Amino acid sequence: MELSLKIFQFILSISILVFLHELGHFLPAKWFKTRAEKFFLFFDPWFSIFSMKKINGKWQFKFFSKNLPDTQVIEKDGKKIEIPIDTDTLPEGDWRKYPENTKWGIGWLPMGGYVKIAGMVDESMDTRAIEKPAQPVGIP
Numbered sequence: 001m002e003l004s005l006k007i008f009q010f011i012l013s014i015s016i017l018v019f020l021h022e023l024g025h026f027l028p029a030k031w032f033k034t035r036a037e038k039f040f041l042f043f044d045p046w047f048s049i050f051s052m053k054k055i056n057g058k059w060q061f062k063f064f065s066k067n068l069p070d071t072q073v074i075e076k077d078g079k080k081i082e083i084p085i086d087t088d089t090l091p092e093g094d095w096r097k098y099p100e101n102t103k104w105g106i107g108w109l110p111m112g113g114y115v116k117i118a119g120m121v122d123e124s125m126d127t128r129a130i131e132k133p134a135q136p137v138g139i140p
Helices: 002-031 127-131
Strands: 036-043 047-055 058-066 071-076 079-084 103-106 109-117
Touching: 002 036, 002 109
Parallel strands: 036 103
Antiparallel strands: 036 109, 047 058, 047 103, 071 079
């Protein structure tokens, strides 16, 4: 019993620290009028334990929901390229139809958290950057 209480206290204290840290990313994004697509406590690969989003002025909630892709892969000129999903073709209840609102949630993997800010690109996911040859650092 004592061990489980200590584990709970540890996870709670880490959760508070992670939340405050991620708030430090979220608030400046809002101050500079940049869209924050997601705010998650803990990581959510494949699915999230809890998520919520404000749509048409009402909060909607989901429990144990599967993560749906924001992009689709198509083949063009023999190459596979990734393009955003056409939101006009999505059904009315699909949250991806409302990208202007932040999706809040709790993931299932307690190893941190994240704020997904629109326009920020992870260079490791940019295939064009991976294809380029390495460049020496500090040489013009």
